Amino acid sequence: MPLRPILTFCLLAAFLPLLAQTYRVEPPNWWAGMQDTSLQLLIYGADAGSLELSVSGQGVVLLGTHRADSPNYLFADLSIRPEATAGTVQLTFSRGGQTVATQDYELRPRERSPEAVQGFDASDVIYLITPDRFANGDPSNDVVDTLRETALDRTQGFARHGGDLQGITDHLDYIDSMGFTAIWPSPVLENDMPAWSYHGYAITDYYAVDPRFGTLADYRALADAARARGIKLIMDQVVNHSGSGHWWMDDLPFGNWLNFQDAPQITNHRRSIHQDPYAARVDAERMVGGWFVSTMPDLNQRNPFLARYLIQNSLWWIETLGLGGVRQDTYPYPDANFLTDWTCRIMQEYPNFSIVGEEWSYNPATVAYWQRGKDNPDGYISCLPSVMDFPLQASLISALKNDEGWDSGLIKLYEALANDFQYAEPRDIMVFAENHDMDRLATQLGGDVDHVKMALTYLLTVRGIPQLYYGSEVLLDNDEAPGDHGIIRSDMPGGWAGDAVNAFTGAGLSPGQREVQTHLRQLLQWRREHPVIATGQTLHFAPENGTYVYGRYNATERVVVVLNKNAEEVTLDPARYQELLKGVTTATGLDGKVVDLSRGLAVPSKSAVVFVLQ
Structure with missing residues (x-):
């Protein structure tokens, strides 16, 4: 063979593997026509920090790149200008003037205008669902061998039971017929953890649906099917922490990507440090920076690259699914200034959207601090529309259980409502009697059917946005193990083939279960017809x-x-x-x-x- 073809072949053989290189790019796509024209890409791959990047696409301009502490990250600032159109943007990676790889990046058209993205409000009633425990619509995804936890055991509270997104979609008719207008599934993003992965709060990939729950297409199908019935989909998001199995844990971008990155500490849970004028700095740092548990690394939102990453991730899911709201987990634990940036950016993009923050405090002054429009003594400003009314929840249970003292405990409800002067907008507060982290309503009220019906009636007629927990309508309880989260999140009867009792059809329900379910259905449908309750x-x-x-x-x-x-x-x-x-x-x-x-x-x-x- 002549020398020149041999040399050409050798050069191509050496060059082709470089061109075949692909990099993880997040967000995986974006949209033309967003209110904020800026976009920051996280690019990850071997020695990505040494790359030069060029971008070609109509109306898309590269403003600059940033290297991280790890050599395997590159952050790129783009401007998606108003004249940008949907289509393919080409990313060209080079090193020393030589092209290493090219990748297409999709810029999509927006499916709905920002004003058309409607959040939940007091006219809605929200149905909280633990997806792994609600219904198994697709048994083929029960076990995924590529993930760390493969056990499936419905007899164990801590194990996976097989519920999935398809199971929720399959029962939207039931949810609609009951009278619920919004659903809030606990997180369904990838939780590739060795145990307790069913609950979803230890996310290991912020852009991937956990395959045991289904696919992104399944998530979209749920959102679309719910929307077709007038039911809003609320996403449970977590910006405070990730799971220890997150893909970036083996190669963190910066030395301060996590709080207490080199020597983890557990949070002291002293949430009042945000409002406390006398709080010691060491306590404040431990509260915000401390990890929940050793398997949930605490994210440092004071790192500007991580802050941008989390904000863009929330926007990506809202736009991808056409969400009707976001519930933010452990709201007072992230950096407070970040929370302002996060909420304000979302509300800037979607002026009719809704976000509710979980502040598990029984002091209404502490809860009210976080709501949009609150005039705080320290000048803190929030764009958060809604907070969860834990003070009223505690008062409701106490009022119904306590038969001693002044007016049999009902005075607690009266005085709890009297505290509404603390809130900027009481009608936007989320009211509830239970959730996935506390004893079931039937257990809290000692199995008293009359008291359960009274609690449900109160929640659906008092000011605020009602949230109910799946299975309450059929008196699910955790009497056998008070406080046990695995039992609190028991399987919905009828969600699995062969279940002897079926809450969806009514088969096998006891008289008490039928009574509560019928009462709730009547109340929910009545509430729809009387907007005075909402407004x-x-x-x-x-x-x-x-x-x-x-x-x-x-x-x-x-x-x-x-x-x-x-x-x-x-x-x-x-x-x-x-x-x-x-x-x-x-x-x-x-x-x-x-x-x-x-x-x-x-x-x-x-x-x-x-x-x-x-």
């Missing part, structure tokens, strides 16, 4: 003799709710409640029957009664 004002009367009366009203409609904790029926004198009744003598109950109020407000024992004034 109206509140007027309440101090509890007397084991009863508590409050009303929701606007210019066109008034609703009266009476809670009676007594063991016997009571009839209340309407004279005391004329500020609300305004002389009206007839009303309609939940069952549609007309009631004569001139003879008094008659309320059966241990019940909550709703009157719509005529």
